[in-house]
Amino acid sequence: MADHVCPVWVGYLLASPLRKLFDNPVKRLSPYISKGMTVIDVGCAMGFFSLPLAEMVGPDGKVICIDLQEKMLQRLCRNAKKKNLLSRIEARVCRRDNLNTADLGNTADFVLAAAVVHEVPDAASFLTELYGVVKDGGKLLVVEPGGHVSEQDFSATVDAAVKCGFTILENSGTRRRRQALFQKISEK
Numbered sequence: 800m801a802d803h804v805c806p807v808w809v810g811y812l813l814a815s816p817l818r819k820l821f822d823n824p825v826k827r828l829s830p831y832i833s834k835g836m837t838v839i840d841v842g843c844a845m846g847f848f849s850l851p852l853a854e855m856v857g858p859d860g861k862v863i864c865i866d867l868q869e870k871m872l873q874r875l876c877r878n879a880k881k882k883n884l885l886s887r888i889e890a891r892v893c894r895r896d897n898l899n900t901a902d903l904g905n906t907a908d909f910v911l912a913a914a915v916v917h918e919v920p921d922a923a924s925f926l927t928e929l930y931g932v933v934k935d936g937g938k939l940l941v942v943e944p945g946g947h948v949s950e951q952d953f954s955a956t957v958d959a960a961v962k963c964g965f966t967i968l969e970n971s972g973t974r975r976r977r978q979a980l981f982q983k984i985s986e987k
């Protein structure tokens with residue numbers, strides 16, 4: 800069980816515009832996003848990915864930003880307001896063991912879980928909850944930092960996602976960044 804949670808001061812570093820120089824959110828996420836989509840950014844922190852996602856989904860789309868720490872979400876909303884994106888953002892505080900998604904069943908076209916699975920207490924229940932919110936045909940992208948998450952631990956996360964019902968579309972990480980793309984394909 801993970802006992803480390805990213806502190807708020809690191810949230811400021813993660814949201815730094817300098818990060819875009821080596822980790823471009825538009826380049827990374829645009830293959831998965833279309834206008835009008837409902838997207839969930841879970842473990843969003845201060846919105847390094849959420850704000851570009853809000854640009855990408857356009858005025859008819861929505862980005863639901865879920866995080867454990869209210870301070871992260873407050874800063875995210877402040878940044879969204881400055882960029883005139885607040886109307887596309889819904890910020891939700893969750894608990895460590897519950898993502899507060901009971902009303903979101905089968906609604907998300909795309910879920911991003913970036914650098915968060917290694918912080919959750921129970922990856923299987925976290926992924927099960929995400930399976931419930933993804934629409935049939937919708938996708939989940941799990942990204943983990945190679946420095947914190949071994950290849951073996953990432954494989955265990957991939958296996959847990961498959962056990963929840965997700966189908967693997969890509970498992971394409973590098974040593975620095977471990978990444979897997981899943982789809983929810985319900986049996987008819």
Ligand SMILES: C[S@@+](CC[C@H](N)C(=O)[O-])C[C@H]1O[C@@H](n2cnc3c(N)ncnc32)[C@H](O)[C@@H]1O
Nearest residue numbers: 805813842843844866867895913914915918919
């Ligand atoms: C390392 S940061 C990653 C932030 C962002 N996704 C990024 O890649 O820049 C991890 C974030 O996940 C949040 N977090 C940790 N445990 C969580 C949980 N059980 N449920 C939801 N969010 C959680 C932390 O509060 C923190 O903001």
